[in-house]
Amino acid sequence: MSSTTVSFEFFPPKTPAGQEKLLTVRDQLAAVSPEFFSVTYGAGGSTQDGTLNTVLALRETGIDTAPHLSCIGASRSELKTLLQNYKDKGIRRLVALRGDLPSGMGMGGELRYANELVAFIRQEFGDDFILEVAAYPESHPQAANLDVDIKNFVRKCQAGADSAITQYFFNADAYFYFVDRVRAAGVEIPIIPGIMPITNYSKLARFSDACGAEIPRWIRKQLEAYGDDTDSICQFGEEVISRLCQQLLEGGAPGLHFYTLNQAGASLAVVRNLGK
Numbered sequence: 715m716s717s718t719t720v721s722f723e724f725f726p727p728k729t730p731a732g733q734e735k736l737l738t739v740r741d742q743l744a745a746v747s748p749e750f751f752s753v754t755y756g757a758g759g760s761t762q763d764g765t766l767n768t769v770l771a772l773r774e775t776g777i778d779t780a781p782h783l784s785c786i787g788a789s790r791s792e793l794k795t796l797l798q799n800y801k802d803k804g805i806r807r808l809v810a811l812r813g814d815l816p817s818g819m820g821m822g823g824e825l826r827y828a829n830e831l832v833a834f835i836r837q838e839f840g841d842d843f844i845l846e847v848a849a850y851p852e853s854h855p856q857a858a859n860l861d862v863d864i865k866n867f868v869r870k871c872q873a874g875a876d877s878a879i880t881q882y883f884f885n886a887d888a889y890f891y892f893v894d895r896v897r898a899a900g901v902e903i904p905i906i907p908g909i910m911p912i913t914n915y916s917k918l919a920r921f922s923d924a925c926g927a928e929i930p931r932w933i934r935k936q937l938e939a940y941g942d943d944t945d946s947i948c949q950f951g952e953e954v955i956s957r958l959c960q961q962l963l964e965g966g967a968p969g970l971h972f973y974t975l976n977q978a979g980a981s982l983a984v985v986r987n988l989g990k
């Protein structure tokens with residue numbers, strides 16, 4: 715499995731210590747030759763400078779680095795200025811999202827959904843960017859059901875997405891079912907599973923509630939039982955996630971995208987277990 719394609723996601727650090735650590739983590743992860751790094755973007759553009767500065771710092775490794783970009787709350791002209799700046803800086807890959815505004819701020823902006831952002835980028839910039847979009851094997855939390863969400867996912871692909879990265883999940887069947895359904899709907903782009911390493915139960919439970927990812931009962935029970943025993947949590951997490959990745963790759967997943975949370979250890983352990 716030495717040819718497994720991997721990519722790693724970061725967020726813009728908020729402190730000087732976080733910034734310093736980013737460079738160490740970057741170098742550790744660059745050592746396994748990922749296809750790309752990506753950097754998240756805050757609601758309503760709140761991390762705009764942080765995202766760009768982080769992209770530039772990660773790119774020093776020579777690894778292609780993609781900023782995430784969300785359209786919610788932004789005007790077409792703001793988006794065009796940001797995209798032109800990215801293009802001028804030699805950025806060639808983007809993760810194009812609707813994003814979420816903090817509750818109470820409404821929808822705002824001129825583009826309502828990610829398919830409209832993808833269409834806008836294609837209209838204004840042609841094929842200047844490789845566009846990644848988000849996919850939800852367990853359904854986006856706001857979607858009425860999986861059928862509706864799949865229809866909306868297909869719209870993003872038809873608007874010109876090149877590739878998709880999924881929300882994380884712990885049930886490989888959800889991914890395989892989603893891929894079968896979108897293939898039947900004519901989508902041919904690669905759908906890369908998003909992988910969340912397990913290192914901390916309370917944080918994982920909080921994230922999973924917010925983004926609609928299900929933690930299976932057997933994993934939850936085991937993590938609860940470990941309490942504050944971080945070593946056992948990490949050891950169990952490494953085993954569970956390595957098996958999930960193995961299953962996904964054996965079932966035809968075209969690569970793996972790790973939500974690193976700016977930590978190298980847990981993602982690297984899994985990647986090494988896969989023989990990369």
Ligand code: FAD
Nearest residue numbers: 754755782811812813827828848854856857863866879881
């Ligand atoms: P969309 O594809 O627009 O979908 C949002 C909802 O609207 C879904 O319920 C969908 O079914 C529905 N919908 C879509 N199109 C239509 C339409 N045309 N008409 C009617 N309904 C429609 N968030 C951040 O804030 N920053 C990040 O950097 C970030 N990175 C992410 C990276 C990945 C890989 C993933 C999976 C998620 C990321 N998110 C990020 C979270 C994401 O912003 C949220 O999940 C957000 O709620 C949806 O964004 P989207 O691009 O998937 O939206």
